[in-house]
Amino acid sequence: MTPKRWNIAPPDPAAADLASRLKTSPLIGQILLNRGLSDPADCQAFLRPTLNHLHRPEQLAGLTRSAERIARAIRDGEKIVIYGDYDVDGITATAILWHAIRTLGGAADYYVPHRIDEGYGLNTQAIQALCAEGARLIISVDCGITAIEQAAVAAARGVDLIITDHHEWRSAPNAEGSGTAAWLGSGVGGDGRTPLPHLATTPPFLPECYAIVHPRLLNDGTAYPNSALCGAGVAYKLAWGIGVAVCGARKVSDAFRAFLIDATALAALGTIADVVPLTRENRTLAHFGLGGLKQSKLVGVRALIASAGLTGQDLDSYDVGFRLGPRLNASGRMGHARLAVEMLTSADADRAAETASFLEAQNRERQATEKKILEQAIQQVADLKLDAEGRCAIVLGHEEWHPGVIGIVASRIVERYHRPAIMVSLQNGHGQGSGRSIAGFHLARALQACTDCLEGHGGHEMAAGLKVSSDRFEEFRRRFCEHAASVITPEQLVPELRLDAVAEFHQLNEGLVRDLHRLGPFGPGNRRPVFCVRGVEVTLPARRVGRGGEHLQLHVRQGRYAMKCIGFNFGPMEPHLKPGTVVDLAVEPTLNEYNGRRSVELEIKDVQFPVSEGTT
Numbered sequence: 001m002t003p004k005r006w007n008i009a010p011p012d013p014a015a016a017d018l019a020s021r022l023k024t025s026p027l028i029g030q031i032l033l034n035r036g037l038s039d040p041a042d043c044q045a046f047l048r049p050t051l052n053h054l055h056r057p058e059q060l061a062g063l064t065r066s067a068e069r070i071a072r073a074i075r076d077g078e079k080i081v082i083y084g085d086y087d088v089d090g091i092t093a094t095a096i097l098w099h100a101i102r103t104l105g106g107a108a109d110y111y112v113p114h115r116i117d118e119g120y121g122l123n124t125q126a127i128q129a130l131c132a133e134g135a136r137l138i139i140s141v142d143c144g145i146t147a148i149e150q151a152a153v154a155a156a157r158g159v160d161l162i163i164t165d166h167h168e169w170r171s172a173p174n175a176e177g178s179g180t181a182a183w184l185g186s187g188v189g190g191d192g193r194t195p196l197p198h199l200a201t202t203p204p205f206l207p208e209c210y211a212i213v214h215p216r217l218l219n220d221g222t223a224y225p226n227s228a229l230c231g232a233g234v235a236y237k238l239a240w241g242i243g244v245a246v247c248g249a250r251k252v253s254d255a256f257r258a259f260l261i262d263a264t265a266l267a268a269l270g271t272i273a274d275v276v277p278l279t280r281e282n283r284t285l286a287h288f289g290l291g292g293l294k295q296s297k298l299v300g301v302r303a304l305i306a307s308a309g310l311t312g313q314d315l316d317s318y319d320v321g322f323r324l325g326p327r328l329n330a331s332g333r334m335g336h337a338r339l340a341v342e343m344l345t346s347a348d349a350d351r352a353a354e355t356a357s358f359l360e361a362q363n364r365e366r367q368a369t370e371k372k373i374l375e376q377a378i379q380q381v382a383d384l385k386l387d388a389e390g391r392c393a394i395v396l397g398h399e400e401w402h403p404g405v406i407g408i409v410a411s412r413i414v415e416r417y418h419r420p421a422i423m424v425s426l427q428n429g430h431g432q433g434s435g436r437s438i439a440g441f442h443l444a445r446a447l448q449a450c451t452d453c454l455e456g457h458g459g460h461e462m463a464a465g466l467k468v469s470s471d472r473f474e475e476f477r478r479r480f481c482e483h484a485a486s487v488i489t490p491e492q493l494v495p496e497l498r499l500d501a502v503a504e505f506h507q508l509n510e511g512l513v514r515d516l517h518r519l520g521p522f523g524p525g526n527r528r529p530v531f532c533v534r535g536v537e538v539t540l541p542a543r544r545v546g547r548g549g550e551h552l553q554l555h556v557r558q559g560r561y562a563m564k565c566i567g568f569n570f571g572p573m574e575p576h577l578k579p580g581t582v583v584d585l586a587v588e589p590t591l592n593e594y595n596g597r598r599s600v601e602l603e604i605k606d607v608q609f610p611v612s613e614g615t616t
Contacts, residue, residue, distance in 0.1 A: 067241035074106030086332030088273035093141035100239035142231025151207035232270025277525030333404030393484035407434035505561035567604030
């Protein structure tokens with residue numbers, strides 16, 4: 001088991017008073033304070049989000065100009081093409097704009113690049129083809145902020161290009177950090193105090209096009225309050241803005257308002273799957289979108305939910321991240337994402353069901369491929385001793401790896417070794433790579449430090465992609481690992497487990513679990529609450545459960561209170577947890593229902609053995 005650093009939030013003396021005013025448990029009060037919420041009104045807004053918490057679309061830089069141009073194209077019957085992306089964020093962003101334009105009486109085609117044949121983002125050949133086919137307006141979603149050359153191609157053909165994106169831009173050539181009124185480069189969020197370490201420190205080198213909508217560009221010197229919108233979130237705001245422009249009033253029509261409410265389901269899929277912080281506006285979109293998924297009017301969404309066996313169920317962020325999202329992603333990883341876009345846009349009920357079934361088969365194929373590549377990657381790490389002490393990064397390559405799956409495997413490698421990891425598929429003299437990072441290591445900037453030995457790269461702090469010539473792969477591996485070693489501290493290589501409070505068993509009751517549920521949806525920026533319980537005694541022999549005995553069932557006691565625990569993937573600890581053993585546990589309380597009886601069960605997140613007095 002990988003040891004973890006426990007970071008337990010210090011008890012706040014204001015927690016009890018806040019909890020009393022909110023009529024909830026002091027543990028809930030402590031969690032809210034840990035999330036930076038101390039005013040009871042802010043806490044009530046957090047616990048009961050409403051769509052009124054969404055920011056007006058015109059606050060986004062470039063959005064009003066873009067919305068008016070799209071409204072004119074709808075009115076004049078111009079050919080509109082939405083240029084999407086092949087992940088969940090890009091797929092749902094494409095669907096949101098497609099439905100918005102259709103609801104407002106227009107029509108739009110969509111184009112989604114092939115992950116393997118074309119790669120991420122706008123590509124010159126595709127832009128040339130779209131222009132030749134009569135497009136008068138191209139709208140990118142979830143991509144385009146680095147498309148300098150492609151924007152020039154569209155401009156030369158007299159085609160208006162609107163870029164909507166949320167990724168890192170290119171830094172201005174030879175810039176030395178000089179300021180510009182066009183971007184949010186201060187490292188401070190829209191509230192004037194929230195640090196945003198992912199922001200670039202040099203001015204952006206932006207494409208020259210009709211308009212750019214990006215949550216980190218300034219709007220007449222004013223920062224958008226939510227710099228962490230994903231591509232689907234940006235598309236949702238643009239759709240709202242188009243509705244305003246078409247209706248010619250601040251308030252949209254009743255029909256379009258109904259569409260915007262239904263479209264929160266698509267926005268939630270993109271927001272959760274893209275792993276952006278689930279705070280403020282993002283949390284509002286995710287909260288309402290998760291509720292909207294269950295009764296969505298979109299036949300493609302209903303087919304997707306049915307394929308996962310979730311029809312009629314209340315859905316949470318886990319269902320999106322691990323059941324619905326992977327099915328959509330499988331289309332782009334194992335085939336072509338346009339199938340998923342079709343399912344969420346133009347498909348009728350029969351076609352949507354057929355596509356959802358096909359995506360399910362692709363997802364199973366993806367899982368088998370992922371398992372094989374992961375086994376090879378783990379062996380390669382051992383052979384190259386990349387997990388040895390002092391090694392700060394992992395870069396792996398293989399000629400037979402499927403380029404559509406390596407990003408998922410990179411995530412698994414990070415989970416296993418807690419080092420930034422890059423996986424590269426080396427085929428026909430060229431390598432296509434995908435990387436994932438750890439907290440505090442900005443992956444996109446690390447690739448920028450190695451840019452002279454790469455053919456291309458892009459992404460953000462925690463995930464990025466790259467292209468590298470096979471004959472320069474070893475040089476890139478050396479350079480990247482050297483850069484990582486120069487900036488990563490030893491402490492960063494030990495995974496941190498953040499705990500919200502020290503709790504006693506008598507506090508972990510059904511009422512608390514119900515209140516914890518109100519804190520969701522959970523994800524980055526709003527993680528699931530985890531508590532520390534100290535000095536609990538194992539009362540029965542630990543038991544390995546699961547098909548391969550990989551999980552652990554444990555019975556423990558604290559004073560006169562006994563609890564049952566389940567530890568997923570903690571099976572190997574069974575020999576160390578004999579009856580009478582005293583341990584500290586990091587746990588998440590959950591409700592377990594069995595044979596009509598409901599009880600609180602603890603899900604183990606980590607185990608520590610207290611050091612006895614006099615022990616060194």
